[in-house]
Amino acid sequence: MTSLILPDADGGTRRYTVRPATSWARPSAPLTSRRAYAAAHVIPEASADNTPGAPAQLNWDATLAYRHELWSYGLGVADAMDTAQRGMGLDWAATQQLIKRSGAEAASVVAAGNAATAGKSVRDLVACGAGTDQLDLDALPGGAAGIHAVLDAYREQIAIVSEAGPKVILMASRALARVARGPEDYLHVYSTLLREVEQPVILHWLGTMFDPALAGYWGSDDVTQATDTFLGLIREHADKVDGVKVSLLDAAHEVALRAQLPAGVRLYTGDDFNYPELIDGDGTHHSDALLGIFAAIYPAASVALQKYDAGHAAEARAILDSTRELGKHIFSAPTFYYKTGIAFLSWLNGKQPGFQMVGGLHSGRSVVHLARTFELADQAGLLRDPALAAFRMSDFLRINGVGA
Template identity: 85%
Template sequence: MTSLILPNHDGGTRVYTLSASRSWAKPTAPLTSRRAYAAAHVIPETTADNTPGAPARLDWDATLGYRHELWSYGLGVADAMDTAQRGMGLDWAATQQLIKRTGAEAASVVAAGNPSTAGKTVQDLVSCGAGTDQLDLATLPEGTAGLKTVLEAYREQMAVVAEAGPKVILMASRALARVARGPEDYLHVYSTLLAEAEQPVILHWLGTMFDPALAGYWGSDDIAEATATFLSLIRAHAGKVDGVKVSLLDASHETALRAALPDGVRLYTGDDFNYPELIDGDGTRHSDALLGIFAAIYPAASVALQKYDAGEPAQARAILDSTRELGKHIFSAPTFYYKTGIAFLSWLNGQQPGFQMVGGLHSGRSVVHLARTFELADQAGLLRDPALAAFRMSDYLRINGVNA
């Protein structure tokens, strides 16, 4: 068995012995009992600047290869989302390329007719975020002019997604949070966009633990009042809403919202802490999934969904539960740095050449935090080549002064 020395929070070290590798079967038919999108990260060129404010330069082979890996396990991809560092290093120029390239790759998967994606459309395989991050908040006008500017920015991004082929995800907007004066402004902007949408979209409600700039979204800091506004929008435009992705990390709120949604509108859980019970459901309703943690646990997530399809819910739930501690750790406060853990696991598993992130975000977590990420991933059976992962982990620790 492979062993290595890991650091502790108290400054000491311990010997850690890796578990045996685990095999996760890929599906031989499309997943049907739950609809699931893994929110994928992006992989930069290792020789790019990759510092805060620098234009993003992506390693397209590695970035798109990661998406093919997710598709091979029967999962959809949620792209150009916060996991892809929207608003945290991925600029609009690179985002447009990401949307177009991922749409084209999804079309090639549909054309190939693989068993795990048979009968799927491009929109089944990929949904992409449309927001307003091309705007400069420092020059954003106030009042009606500001709302008009936000609308035009959303329209521009929605058009890019629609032309590329993926389903549109209407992301929460920092610009709208800044200029909106109350619930009526949110309803005006979103109602206009939904009326203009050619196909049903996914609405995204992102909590402040993921982005503090979104405080007071839907016109209130009171979650109950904000939810009432959110529901009024959905009920008025139910035919244009495929589903809602809620990232508030509050299972009881999600369960109540799920029960209140109009028929035909899905609840895509964005709760990276409580996803096992929310996906499992309460016997009457369950949540579908649009999750950042699925980008880290996708082999286990796929097998769990295969178990639901096979009528084995207890086994499915047990698999999801086995990944919970890893999810809690990766998404621990400050939660918006969860992308660092996902990229770190991608590197450990050999899916990118270096542990780099656009905007320098690879520095967003401590050495001890990432050592614990390695340990929990091993215990969940999510290091596909433990020897390679241990080799890279040892190199990372040595370079950062542990065991030097």
């Protein structure tokens, strides 16, 4: 058994013994009972200038291999979103390449006809964010001119995603949050775009715990009023809405919203705290998933969904519950640094050559926080090669002065 010294929050250390590896079976057929997208991160070149404000330089081989890994477990990939560090290091130039490359890779998987993805389309395998982050917020005009600029920015990005083949996710827009004067401006922008798109899209509602710049989204700081505006938009354009991704970390709100959606409109939970019960459902409705935590727990998540497909709901729920503490820890406040934990596990599991992130975000969590991430991942059976993970964890602690 492999053991190592881990730091405690009180400044002490203790010896920890890692568990044997857990075997998580890949599906032998496409997953059907729930639709699930894992929101994948991006992997930079380890030798690039990965500092705040520097242009993103990605390790394309590792970044795309990570997406193939998710597809091999039967999961879709949600790409080019805030989860991929848009607005936190991933610039629009790199984002365009990511959208195009992910679409091409998904098309290759469709053509190959693998067991876990048989019969799936590119839109099933990958959904990409279309936003407005090519705009300079400081130069954004106010009033009608600002709204027009937001619309044109969305249109440019929608065209790029649509041409590449993925499903469009209409991301929440910092620019729209800045220029909108009330609910009517949100309804004008989104209604215009929904009338223009050729295929149904996913609407994206991101809470301020993920991005403080989105305060007052849908025209109100009151969640009830914002929800009324959101629901009105969906009901008017239900034929153009595949589903909604809601990331407010409020399970009661999600359950109530889910029950009010028009028939055929999915609720893709973005609640990385309460996903087990939301995916499990209440006997009448369940949530599908578009989750950042799935990029960390994808082997367990896949097996849980396989259990749902086989009619073993209790076993499925137990597997999801076994990952909850890891999810709560990775997404603990400040929540917008959760990507650091996702990338750290990717490195521990050998999916990237170094613990690096674009924009210097690898410094977003403390050594003690990441040590606890390692421990919780081990307890959930999510260290693919425990000896390798322990070796890398020990090296990380050593170079950070733990036990020196």
